[in-house]
Amino acid sequence: MPYITDFTPLAALGGGVFIGLAASLLILGAGKVAGISGILGGLLRHEAGDVAWRWAFVAGLAAAPLAFAWAWPLGRPHMEAMPLVLMLGGVLVGFGTRLGGGCTSGHGVCGLARLSPRSFVATGVFVATAVVTVFVVRHVVGPW
Amino acid sequence: MRSLVAFVSGLVFGLGLLLAGMFDPAKIVSFLDVAGHWDPSLALVLFAAVATAFPAFRIAARRSHALSGARMALPATTRIDARLVVGSGLFGLGWGLSGFCPGPAVVAMVIEPFSVAPFLLGMVAGMVAFEWREKRLATHLAAAGASTPSPEPVKE
Numbered sequence: 001m002p003y004i005t006d007f008t009p010l011a012a013l014g015g016g017v018f019i020g021l022a023a024s025l026l027i028l029g030a031g032k033v034a035g036i037s038g039i040l041g042g043l044l045r046h047e048a049g050d051v052a053w054r055w056a057f058v059a060g061l062a063a064a065p066l067a068f069a070w071a072w073p074l075g076r077p078h079m080e081a082m083p084l085v086l087m088l089g090g091v092l093v094g095f096g097t098r099l100g101g102g103c104t105s106g107h108g109v110c111g112l113a114r115l116s117p118r119s120f121v122a123t124g125v126f127v128a129t130a131v132v133t134v135f136v137v138r139h140v141v142g143p144w
Numbered sequence: 145m146r147s148l149v150a151f152v153s154g155l156v157f158g159l160g161l162l163l164a165g166m167f168d169p170a171k172i173v174s175f176l177d178v179a180g181h182w183d184p185s186l187a188l189v190l191f192a193a194v195a196t197a198f199p200a201f202r203i204a205a206r207r208s209h210a211l212s213g214a215r216m217a218l219p220a221t222t223r224i225d226a227r228l229v230v231g232s233g234l235f236g237l238g239w240g241l242s243g244f245c246p247g248p249a250v251v252a253m254v255i256e257p258f259s260v261a262p263f264l265l266g267m268v269a270g271m272v273a274f275e276w277r278e279k280r281l282a283t284h285l286a287a288a289g290a291s292t293p294s295p296e297p298v299k300e
Contacts, residue, residue: 002180003174004174004181005181008165009185009188012186012187014164015161015164015166016164016191016193018163018164019156019157019160019164019192020160020192020194021196021197022155023153025152025153027200027218028211029149029211030150030153030214031210032150032214033218034153037245040246040250041275044272053150054150056148059151059154060152060156061154062250062254063154063155064158064161064162067158068162068163072162075162075165075168077169077256078168080170081169081243083259086262086266087266089238090244090262090269091266091270092234092237092238093235093238093249093267093270094246094268094269094271094273095271096232096238097235098231098271099234100231101228103246103247104239105157105245105246113193113194113197113201116219116222117224118222121228122232126232126233129232129236132240133236134240135177135178137240137241138177
């Protein structure tokens with residue numbers, strides 16, 4: 001069954017400002033683009049002097065639910081896809097973001113903020129492909 | 145210093161995802177499901193994030209070094225090629241199937257390790273496969289005596 005979610009404009013804008021501040025801090029403070037697929041993928045390359053900051057960023061990301069739960073009730077993620085499909089999705093996301101040079105954060109947030117034509121193309125392509133995929137899954141072949 | 149900045153940035157990024165509900169695949173799929181009960185929240189998240197980060201990237205473009213003293217590492221590639229389009233297409237397919245992209249998956253993994261693990265395992269496998277393919281391509285090019293270097297993937 002598809003999970004229904006409602007439009008939450010204030011939370012969306014507030015969360016977006018946090019994400020924008022995080023990207024600003026990383027570029028001005030550390031000179032790095034907050035692209036999470038690139039940060040994770042770079043960990044597989046073991047380049048000397050280029051590992052610690054990546055783990056630190058991932059640790060901050062992983063610490064966020066603990067910090068959040070301290071002040072607000074923590075929601076739960078709802079997965080519609082069964083585990084095998086979830087895993088296939090993961091393989092496509094892992095390979096695709098590395099080949100395309102970025103994901104929702106690198107191309108979507110940082111790339112658009114830099115007015116990078118590459119990122120406008122990438123974001124248009126992955127949003128369009130994802131919209132078509134969800135349409136087929138939910139309305140053509142039916143829910144999993 | 146650089147790692148401290150990275151930790152705080154990751155923390156604030158994760159708090160933003162949690163506040164906006166973007167760690168939940170249901171919220172993502174509801175945005176992508178334009179023919180269903182459409183939830184446009186993600187568009188506002190992206191808009192606010194881009195608008196907030198815009199001035200920082202304007203400043204960064206004019207500077208050679210970050211505050212920590214590290215060299216400013218902005219992507220230099222401007223080529224719109226098959227790698228960009230095919231890669232983004234595969235990503236979109238996986239994003240639509242799972243409702244996850246890399247950041248939210250890390251955050252959700254902490255909340256529900258067992259149900260999110262298949263996605264993260266798949267994602268790491270996909271990234272390992274990419275590195276393996278890159279190495280093989282580089283070896284082939286070197287063996288063929290090609291003078292042009294293989295295109296460097298841009299870290300964004």
